[in-house]
Amino acid sequence: xxxxxxxxxxxxxxVSIKTVSRVLNKERYVSDDMxxxxxxxxxxxxxxxxxxxxxxxxxxxxxxxLIHDNPSPYYIFNMQAGVGQRCREADFRMxxxxxxINSPGLVDDIGALIxxxxxxxxxxxxxxxxxxTALAELFxxxxxxxxxxxxxxxxxxxxxxxxxxxxxxxxxxYLISLGHRxxxxxxxHGNYFASGQRLTGYRQALQRAGIGFDAALVFPGQFDFxxxxxxxxxxxxxxxxxTAIFASSDDMAAGVLAAAHRLGVAVxxxxxxxxxxxxxxxxxxxxxxxxxxxPIRDLGYAAADLLLEFGETIERRQLPHKLVVRGSTxxxxx
Amino acid sequence: xxxxxxxxxxxxxxVSIKTVSRVLNKERYVSDDMxxxxxxxxxxxxxxxxxxxxxxxxxxxxxxxLIHDNPSPYYIFNMQAGVGQRCREADFRMxxxxxxINSPGLVDDIGALIxxxxxxxxxxxxxxxxxxTALAELFxxxxxxxxxxxxxxxxxxxxxxxxxxxxxxxxxxYLISLGHRxxxxxxxHGNYFASGQRLTGYRQALQRAGIGFDAALVFPGQFDFxxxxxxxxxxxxxxxxxTAIFASSDDMAAGVLAAAHRLGVAVxxxxxxxxxxxxxxxxxxxxxxxxxxxPIRDLGYAAADLLLEFGETIERRQLPHKLVVRGSTxxxxx
DNA sequence: TTCGAATATGACAACGTTATCTCATCGAGC
DNA sequence: GCTCGATGAGATAACGTTGTCATATTCGAA
Numbered sequence: 001x002x003x004x005x006x007x008x009x010x011x012x013x014x015v016s017i018k019t020v021s022r023v024l025n026k027e028r029y030v031s032d033d034m035x036x037x038x039x040x041x042x043x044x045x046x047x048x049x050x051x052x053x054x055x056x057x058x059x060x061x062x063x064x065x066l067i068h069d070n071p072s073p074y075y076i077f078n079m080q081a082g083v084g085q086r087c088r089e090a091d092f093r094m095x096x097x098x099x100x101i102n103s104p105g106l107v108d109d110i111g112a113l114i115x116x117x118x119x120x121x122x123x124x125x126x127x128x129x130x131x132x133t134a135l136a137e138l139f140x141x142x143x144x145x146x147x148x149x150x151x152x153x154x155x156x157x158x159x160x161x162x163x164x165x166x167x168x169x170x171x172x173x174y175l176i177s178l179g180h181r182x183x184x185x186x187x188x189h190g191n192y193f194a195s196g197q198r199l200t201g202y203r204q205a206l207q208r209a210g211i212g213f214d215a216a217l218v219f220p221g222q223f224d225f226x227x228x229x230x231x232x233x234x235x236x237x238x239x240x241x242x243t244a245i246f247a248s249s250d251d252m253a254a255g256v257l258a259a260a261h262r263l264g265v266a267v268x269x270x271x272x273x274x275x276x277x278x279x280x281x282x283x284x285x286x287x288x289x290x291x292x293x294x295p296i297r298d299l300g301y302a303a304a305d306l307l308l309e310f311g312e313t314i315e316r317r318q319l320p321h322k323l324v325v326r327g328s329t330x331x332x333x334x
Numbered sequence: 335x336x337x338x339x340x341x342x343x344x345x346x347x348x349v350s351i352k353t354v355s356r357v358l359n360k361e362r363y364v365s366d367d368m369x370x371x372x373x374x375x376x377x378x379x380x381x382x383x384x385x386x387x388x389x390x391x392x393x394x395x396x397x398x399x400l401i402h403d404n405p406s407p408y409y410i411f412n413m414q415a416g417v418g419q420r421c422r423e424a425d426f427r428m429x430x431x432x433x434x435i436n437s438p439g440l441v442d443d444i445g446a447l448i449x450x451x452x453x454x455x456x457x458x459x460x461x462x463x464x465x466x467t468a469l470a471e472l473f474x475x476x477x478x479x480x481x482x483x484x485x486x487x488x489x490x491x492x493x494x495x496x497x498x499x500x501x502x503x504x505x506x507x508y509l510i511s512l513g514h515r516x517x518x519x520x521x522x523h524g525n526y527f528a529s530g531q532r533l534t535g536y537r538q539a540l541q542r543a544g545i546g547f548d549a550a551l552v553f554p555g556q557f558d559f560x561x562x563x564x565x566x567x568x569x570x571x572x573x574x575x576x577t578a579i580f581a582s583s584d585d586m587a588a589g590v591l592a593a594a595h596r597l598g599v600a601v602x603x604x605x606x607x608x609x610x611x612x613x614x615x616x617x618x619x620x621x622x623x624x625x626x627x628x629p630i631r632d633l634g635y636a637a638a639d640l641l642l643e644f645g646e647t648i649e650r651r652q653l654p655h656k657l658v659v660r661g662s663t664x665x666x667x668x
Numbered sequence: 669t670t671c672g673a674a675t676a677t678g679a680c681a682a683c684g685t686t687a688t689c690t691c692a693t694c695g696a697g698c
Numbered sequence: 699g700c701t702c703g704a705t706g707a708g709a710t711a712a713c714g715t716t717g718t719c720a721t722a723t724t725c726g727a728a
Contacts, residue, residue: 003449046445050390050450051451051452052385052386056387073408073614076411081432096414111380117427118384118386281615284589284619285620288592
């Protein structure tokens with residue numbers, strides 16, 4: 001017993017091959033009578049169309065690519081979950097392609113992927129979003145692209161994103177509202193545009209509250225645990241150490257926590273710590289992290305949605321973030 | 335300018351289409367002369383074969399599926415990285431398919447995936463590995479299968495795994511060697527065969543050391559953070575609380591840590607805590623976790639390797655685990 | 669020298685769909 | 699009653715590869 005083909009279906013249903021194809025592709029001009037006969041035959045034979053044949057014969061492949069160069073399991077997992085969910089709803093398949101933005105073969109690899117799989121569209125996550133040569137290649141091929149949280153050429157492609165400036169502003173304002181005046185800030189990796197945006201939000205909230213910006217309180221991080229540890233060690237060693245540290249990722253916030261524990265600094269009594277992302281990590285460290293919830297899964301879903309609904313038409317969608325207060329922040333003890 | 339086809343390549347190289355195909359597929363009986371001409375043409379035209387056409391015309395699709403129902407981002411990320419790596423080396427593509435082992439449509443979904451994509455093979459991770467109906471469907475289709483850490487029908491398919499019994503034994507023996515006599519154990523989720531194996535290893539080490547097994551020290555967990563917290567609360571409330579707790583996942587160990595912090599129990603001075611898996615988490619909590627390193631990425635790589643190298647031939651491969659000592663364990667203070 | 673096997677290449681059908689074109693039917697408007 | 703557009707259905711040609719078979723050449727052994 002070999003796989004059922006469209007021919008088998010047409011024979012069982014007693015209609016032409018093309019009519020079966022019409023039903024499968026939900027085309028117009030099919031009578032209810034025919035549609036029903038075909039659907040019955042499809043169910044009876046447990047028929048599933050060959051993706052390869054569809055791709056070869058048609059103009060679409062029902063496949064989209066997700067291109068990323070992101071070392072965070074949590075980010076990738078949720079992004080895939082969101083994109084995958086939307087793909088399943090549309091009977092599309094998601095092809096995941098990790099890459100290395102520093103590799104000279106990056107552009108060729110992306111081109112090869114598109115050629116081989118005949119992708120109908122591409123979703124990119126930072127920092128791949130901002131690699132000019134890769135973007136140019138995609139434009140050359142005129143393939144629909146949706147970028148997640150792009151930093152450059154904002155209007156060049158469809159995009160989904162959150163308001164990083166506002167989010168960092170929210171968190172900083174929250175810390176200020178608790179009574180903190182000296183708030184340390186750990187920036188993210190320079191490759192990510194969001195890093196700068198979060199710093200901007202931090203400064204914006206300080207300024208609004210009439211608190212002067214102190215460059216000594218800003219530590220350059222890389223989004224990872226080590227950076228957080230290093231930042232905490234540096235910031236807590238200052239003559240006038242901060243009473244709160246806002247790290248622009250949860251990993252870095254965890255690093256701050258670890259350093260504080262090691263130095264015997266009580267959190268949140270002696271030091272408040274805030275993160276950004278609301279990864280699983282935030283609820284698994286102690287004390288659990290006050291952080292900004294970034295709806296990564298929803299971003300993925302929205303990205304796929306834009307791709308499937310609008311194709312080449314450029315569309316933008318901003319998703320809401322949320323301040324999540326947990327155990328790592330409190331009012332400073334005077 | 336449209337995509338280059340094999341026809342274009344054959345024209346540029348001045349050979350037949352079939353010869354180009356031979357070179358591309360590394361078939362025998364091609365002269366160096368021909369091979370070189372074809373390779374030059376391929377490079378010049380930046381030609382990439384259409385996967386769809388290859389699948390349709392040939393017997394192989396150059397695609398394998400990775401089927402999982404696992405909520406751990408870390409596990410999935412690394413498994414994908416390993417499988418993906420091996421696929422890239424062989425110019426195969428990996429299709430990732432999350433699923434729900436409790437869904438009645440599970441078998442149909444897997445069947446549909448195989449039909450539509452004409453997969454050349456399937457890799458499954460626990461707990462999907464042990465769903466009898468799904469396995470039966472795969473056998474029916476005679477598709478090569480590799481299972482990661484299967485629990486049932488061990489010899490029915492190729493498999494890669496670690497020795498969970500020995501690993502848990504190692505950890506327990508290590509804790510005993512530190513001087514611990516009352517060692518709590520938190521089991522994993524019942525759906526996973528590894529859960530039982532780890533408990534066996536724990537008991538085995540106790541017995542060898544002449545320490546009686548005390549059922550009160552074993553707490554049933556689910557592999558997640560909450561379980562760990564609940565376990566620690568229950569175990570530490572015993573009349574004779576343990577001096578060490580061995581949780582069979584890092585997430586649960588993190589839960590134990592959090593509960594200990596909350597209860598004011600110092601780790602490792604008053605309580606040693608050990609995990610299992612060595613996920614990123616292990617180095618990000620405080621104190622960092624003593625745990626068993628499970629080479630998830632390597633397991634993925636090996637699984638794909640077995641699939642690509644041996645196909646239907648059943649082959650098994652055991653990978654080494656490793657005890658990693660970090661800050662969460664110490665000798666008990668008498 | 670001759671023959672068979674191994675090597676090297678090509679012609680052409682086949683894979684399972686969708687696209688395009690053709691044809692038939694049915695109502696509505698003149 | 700006739701024409702025209704909308705609707706419904708099918709025949710047939712792609713799509714870009716690989717599989718199969720045919721054919722030519724080369725090499726080694728009898």
